[in-house]
Amino acid sequence: MAAHVLVAEDDRHHAEILLRYLESDGHRASAVHDGRAALEHVRRLRPDLLLLDVMLPGLDGLDVCRRIRQESDIPVLMLTARAGEDDLLLGLEQGADDYLTKPYSPRELLARIRTLLRRAARGADHDAGLIRVGPIVIDPVRHVVEVGGAPIECTPDEFAILAALAGQPERVFSRAQLLRQTSGYDRDSTDRAIDTHVMNLRRKIEPNPRRPAHLVTVYGVGYKLVDLPRPRRDG
Known part of the structure; x- marks a missing residue:
């Protein structure tokens, strides 16, 4: 399922790698490198999914996710180097749909993205009949x-x-x-x-x-x- 995926990652090298993964899977991808830019791009471009790193300058990923959830139901997959259960739960409490801990394999990343996009598509089809x-x-x-x-x-x-x-x-x-x-x-x-x-x-x-x-x-x-x-x- 081809989609527009926005990558919010402050490490520009890692962001470039993510863009290549996504484009190789048939998606259209773009990247931003701080929390405020992530908010602005979600509001302006309305991507189909957000890959959101927790450690962002300006606004961190948790704040970005919380603010997005006040106005959008875009799927959010959070990326983090933190592996603690408390950190994972905190991300989910802010509205993230899934959580992936670094390092991760490209196959697992793309599989989770496909799952979130399928889930969002089913939700859209359901809402259309309401x-x-x-x-x-x-x-x-x-x-x-x-x-x-x-x-x-x-x-x-x-x-x-x-x-x-x-x-x-x-x-x-x-x-x-x-x-x-x-x-x-x-x-x-x-x-x-x-x-x-x-x-x-x-x-x-x-x-x-x-x-x-x-x-x-x-x-x-x-x-x-x-x-x-x-x-x-x-x-």
Whole structure:
């Protein structure tokens, strides 16, 4: 899997060797030699993976990794001469995806890079199928709903109604239209069943079910799901 790999390594000779390894494996590679340049290049170039040495001037690799994790999910493979368990755990706690101790073989390095890239590609494919409306995330394949990152339990009919509403946010659905999404449609259910499902959904997705902000009633017509903006992250 060809990718753009950014190498953050202060030893220029070693960085050159890493670039050759990567290019021989079919990747496009570039190098920087201090922590601030690593941050700048990740933000500007958006590489597919970062090879990050721990001992960088300016900002060390741990600080770089921590800052990157606040704004990006790029795979990070940390490189270090430190072999202690505490150092390894510290790197992983800052958000590194993997950790390789020097000296290492080129084959092991390239194998770990391929693994991280495959994992990232699977994650991207999975995210592409998600339905997001404000803080609500619906995974139609796994039949999972999350609100603000926390999973919630839905019955099959509740899931079907929420997925229909989320598929076209801001569109008003009549009770009859929502009833067609449920298993109860073939059992001579009534509009009242939809009201019950909506009430139960509000208990699960609304901060205040008595004053719903997401799943709202359009009087005389039906219901819609409002795509509220996500809260801004300060700093």
